[in-house]
Amino acid sequence: MSARSAGLKRATNAGKDVSLRKPRLAGAPPGPLRLCRSCGAPSAIGERDALWPPAWHCAECGYAAPTADGISLLAPAQDQENEGFDLKSFDLLAKVEAEHFWFVARNELICWLVRRFAANARRVVEIGCGTGFTLYALREALPEAQIAGGELHSAGLAIASKRHGDAVELLQMDARDSGLVGAVDLVGAFDVLEHIADDGAALRGIAGMLRPGGTLIATVPQHPWLWSTADEVAHHQRRYRPRELADKATAAGFEPVYSPAL
Numbered sequence: 001m002s003a004r005s006a007g008l009k010r011a012t013n014a015g016k017d018v019s020l021r022k023p024r025l026a027g028a029p030p031g032p033l034r035l036c037r038s039c040g041a042p043s044a045i046g047e048r049d050a051l052w053p054p055a056w057h058c059a060e061c062g063y064a065a066p067t068a069d070g071i072s073l074l075a076p077a078q079d080q081e082n083e084g085f086d087l088k089s090f091d092l093l094a095k096v097e098a099e100h101f102w103f104v105a106r107n108e109l110i111c112w113l114v115r116r117f118a119a120n121a122r123r124v125v126e127i128g129c130g131t132g133f134t135l136y137a138l139r140e141a142l143p144e145a146q147i148a149g150g151e152l153h154s155a156g157l158a159i160a161s162k163r164h165g166d167a168v169e170l171l172q173m174d175a176r177d178s179g180l181v182g183a184v185d186l187v188g189a190f191d192v193l194e195h196i197a198d199d200g201a202a203l204r205g206i207a208g209m210l211r212p213g214g215t216l217i218a219t220v221p222q223h224p225w226l227w228s229t230a231d232e233v234a235h236h237q238r239r240y241r242p243r244e245l246a247d248k249a250t251a252a253g254f255e256p257v258y259s260p261a262l
């Protein structure tokens with residue numbers, strides 16, 4: 001069973017969606033930049049550039065990120081780590097999600113949230129994009145935007161690549177340390193944060209990826225009292241208390257703008 005098929009069981013349970021805005025900072029904002037994974041030197045990301053082109057190399061030290069099937073690996077050491085996801089479940093997940101009402105309905109909800117809270121986003125990253133099913137919702141909501149899918153596990157990205165071809169940039173990355181600074185208008189994290197042991201670090205990492213005033217739209221399971229074996233099978237670290245996500249996001253530098261239970 002996969003994390004998200006456990007999510008299927010949650011369909012009748014309450015979930016929590018949060019839209020969060022990163023406050024604008026005084027002074028010149030940094031970015032959009034990519035920081036060399038080796039020496040940390042910044043390089044500017046041009047208007048229509050990919051976030052991390054596979055051919056990019058650092059002008060300072062010559063470093064180039066390793067690649068696999070045309071995908072830049074920004075956190076290769078974490079690729080096979082399995083803190084919060086059963087890697088074998090990606091194939092099963094891909095089969096289930098295209099047909100199952102929970103995933104289809106969830107994509108409609110995400111499409112609505114994006115149009116309502118980030119209609120003008122031009123550059124988007126979905127973290128924890130898995131097999132890329134939710135990227136369909138982002139493409140539908142923002143047909144003109146440059147959309148990227150980030151995922152710790154390249155096993156998911158291989159499926160996402162078949163689904164989206166060149167329409168989406170795919171990056172093997174760790175949201176806690178993406179190497180992207182002030183680079184995107186919208187980050188989506190759909191049923192991802194509950195898999196991450198240090199979700200505060202992930203939220204800080206996301207805040208760093210966003211330009212000032214940028215938006216995070218996140219969905220998480222809520223109510224610890226609903227914890228069940230399904231959460232354990234799904235490698236969830238937690239279900240969220242009512243204000244927990246908003247509080248953690250505020251501590252990471254966000255300003256909650258919308259936080260319904262759905």
Ligand SMILES: [Zn+2]
Binds near residue numbers: 037041061062
């Ligand atoms: Zn470098």
